[in-house]
Amino acid sequence: MRFGIVTFPGSNCDYDAFRAVVDTLGEEAVYLWHKDHDLQGSDVVILPGGFSYGDYLRAGAIARFSPIMREVIAHARRGGPVIGICNGFQIACEAGLLPGALLKNASLKFVSAPVRIRVENSQTRFTSDYDRHQILTIPVAHGDGRYTADDSTLKELEHSGQVVFRYVDSGGDATEAGNPNGSSNNIAGIINREGNVVGLMPHPERALDSLLGSDDGLGFFQSILATVAA
Amino acid sequence: MTAFRVSVHITPRRGILDPQGKAVEGALHSLGFAGVKEVHVGRYIVVETDAETQNAAEAEVKAMCERLLANPVIEDFEIESVAAR
């Protein structure tokens, strides 16, 4: 399977995503340059973390107009899988691939820490390898991760199982104490209605090796291998 | 073509938590500004642009706001002034 990883100016987790695909999954990865118009035959597109365009104006706001995004959006509209991690999630929201928006953390501080998230829906292409309500420890590192959407959108997300991951505390509950950024309903990750575009603030690509603290992100990538036919 | 200077206010939508406003409000209180009731923090963007007429400049900047400068999910925008330079 071929993963295309977009490099926007200011992306900085493109390398980590690349290593995750190549070293951990043993699959093929290509970098997709933001000025290009070619997905190079990618089966899955990753919008990686970082600070595209310095996060100036709003995180993800400028990146979504990059030339490559036209192709990424078309790929998503065709049902192709797209993963937005951290800045990639912000870009996906700005681009309208996912509903809602990500605001400055409620603490007004950048937050870098391993957090606990609960798998809310294990029936998606990105989570099938997990059990429902499985609790994962995965690092976050962001300044703008407070997920927000209007009430009806939130209701619909909840209703249709589009909330994929939720922040939880050490007891496994979605409390304020477990919420690192003030996200509505403790939302850490969502999926679109069609089930092919996922966005999440935590970094599964940083949780693939217990040497580095956690390998709970493996299931995320393994789900994709199992469910996305190349 | 005339050069115009258009300024825009972009503010968090009503109902959306504004922790920055709250933080500034708290800080002002602790500095002794006891009369402060509420604070809101938004963005102020000044665009210098060429256009045929003032109306055209305004329409142009409105389009910029809709496409890029403001995110309608979370923000409102308002064109504050348009002046020929």
Next chain:
Amino acid sequence: MTAFRVSVHITPRRGILDPQGKAVEGALHSLGFAGVKEVHVGRYIVVETDAETQNAAEAEVKAMCERLLANPVIEDFEIESVAAR
């Protein structure tokens, strides 16, 4: 005491690097807004405060800017409007 609504613009000082303005300018150009000459991005702060008079409200907010809201090293501020509510 009357309630006043004072709005303030805080902008990068002239000559100080404004990377945000530059980034937005570049993005607007690539979106086809060819007339754009320059963009500056600053903050827009609205303070609701009680004061005896309009002048007092304005003086109060000026002090807030000097002490907290603006960073005099790199920013200028301007009180944009003061209105009784």
Next chain:
Amino acid sequence: MSVVAARPGDPAITPELVAEHGVTTDEYDRIVAMLGRTPTFTELGIVSALWSEHCSYKHSRNLLKTLPTEAPYVLQGPGENAGVISIGNGLAVAFKIESHNHPSAVEPYQGAATGVGGILRDVFTMGARPIAMLNSLRFGSLDNARVRYLFSGVVKGIGDYGNCVGIPTVAGEIVFDDAYEGNPLVNAMCVGLMHESDLIRAKAEGVGNPIIAVGAKTGRDGIHGASFASEDLSAASDAKRPRVQVGDPFTEKLLLEASLELIKSGHIVAIQDMGAAGLTSSSAEMAERGDVGVTIDVTKVPVRETGMTPYEILLSESQERMLVVAHKGKEAEVHAILAKWDLDSEVIGEVIAEPVYRVTEGSTVVAEFPGSRLVTECPRYTPDAAENPDIVALRALDVGSIPERAEEVDPAWTLLRLLQSPTIASKAWAYGQYDSTVRTNTVIGPGGDAAALRIRGTDKAIAVKTDCNGRYTYLDPRIGGRIAVAEAARNVACTGGRPMAITNCLNFGNPRKPEVFYQLKEAIAGMGEACRALGTPVTGGNVSLYNENPSGAVYPTPVVGMVGLIDSLSHVTRSTFSNPGDTILLMGETRDELGGSEYLASIHGIVGGTPPQCDLAKEKAAIDALHEAITSGAIASAHDCSDGGLAVALAESCIANQPAQMGASIDLDDAYSDMNRAPHRAVLFGETQARFLLSSSAPAVVEAIARKHGVPIHAIGIVLDKDEGFSIRLQDSVLRTSVREMSSAWHDAIPSIMSSPVIAAADVDEPALAEA
């Protein structure tokens, strides 16, 4: 030589103007002698920047020469943008530390951010990809609202910049002490990884090769930042506010990628950051290193503002700019690489055969200096050195006679107090704002003794840490210099590393004061001794003098940044207890050494006494013993005993790993035979050096190894479950508390102080603040 005439519109050279440039009359005479004429305004600006303390090291150069700089694995010692050591497998590590104290005192956020930016550039211009950032910070007391403003601004500035560029910030240290009030210290260190074959030096070579300005455009910001960093901080500094620069980490990230691509391309000869004193120092230094002439036309330099004079263009410290010497004929290729990254590049000059440093404005020569004399003729000073008698008296204080406070009847009270002291307490409030996991190599991040970063493609890791105890250095600069090195080495050793080499940042007061020069001289001597004894040469560093405010100099603070090599990932060791039932061991001898301790400072408000001895042979033996024990696989955890002594080290090993805390039951009676009859408080809170706190499931193996190295060792207790409590028994007294109590003292101290308001302005009426 060309004819150089005064440029119309430039001010006349008067004694006042010379003085305003911080150039002494002797130095001015030297300039006139070198040129054989009066300098132009532009030339005066150039010399004043290059001969500023910050760029020229005129008060420290002679002392720095005494430091050891060699080892078989040192590929690049002092004199380049960063030092470089080989770590085997064809790989090398580049690293360097730098101060941004003065800019951070005036504008904490931008000051700290641009400090990070500068040190990043020093590392990637060697051809290395930055893989880790560290920082060493000193502030006044957090009880002061202005200090909280400085602290939060500096932390945010460091975080925002490093996070945006995508380099993990993995280690550092933060100390709070009134001595730094008004003059915080902000030292940033960067570590990079490269293939040895990619090493490139900032040496201009090849007559006819083009000199290219790269990156951000030049503005009027930061003009004279270098001389600003060479003056005392005073009310007058406020008037110099526009000298502070604004950083753009986004452009830095592009510059980083473009520079590494340029270096790989083989199209360039040399590359250097335009740091302090901007274009002037980068071009003059590159020419001097290559022993060539250069000519630069300021009208070719891409500028951000109109009407900039040659003086302004040469001295601007606009950030995120580089100077490149390319191979002739490769200009187009160089431009193409920069254009790919949306960066400007412009040929602004050329390497010439004629031995001159020449600046033109179009075809008019506005400055010209013979050969590299601009760099080589810089004066060097070795002023008088004399210890301040007040410090002699402080050191003589008999700290044993200081009566205990009533509360100290319960040593648990004292321990909890110390755990809450901001200097000892958890720094997660700060490093939680730093992305420490990006690039996915961080095996041990902030919060450990040293950070450990795996080296992909090998089974190795590197361990990195900064350290310094300014209070010790204040009381005895030679000891302080030694301990800074020894403590960094111990931290590296605890993590499983062999200490390899250091970089250092010397933060001192005004060197023209004999007492300050004495401190500088002694601290460098102590550092050198320790580096020789521990086999860790100095590969570079930075000197920041004039760290003073109206109430005097800061503590002399020679910060050491150490890099060590961990031979196998299986040797990476943490500082926290992990297995109930493991034996806890104390390696090293304990003496009655409370002088200069955190205990005296935070419990009694006293800074005095003789700081702990630093016996370098014992340090070396303990480090070697620990290394062997770790390599043998017998060590479960290793933690260095430093601030707060043994009791604090024990507490930290129980509580630092929040998701998996442990208790401990300690009995010191057996070990006490080896403790030189030290009073109980010195046993618990004294800061004797060369000690490690270990846990092991195979204590006999560890003991045998220690004995072999001649290092005292005692089993002192066992690791318990978190709920089983924490106790230290020593003869008739018992310190008993709960893990929860220790944990909340240590984890909550800084967050709770920082929830108090932060105030930007020290005083509303301060004119400079009101002027905006």
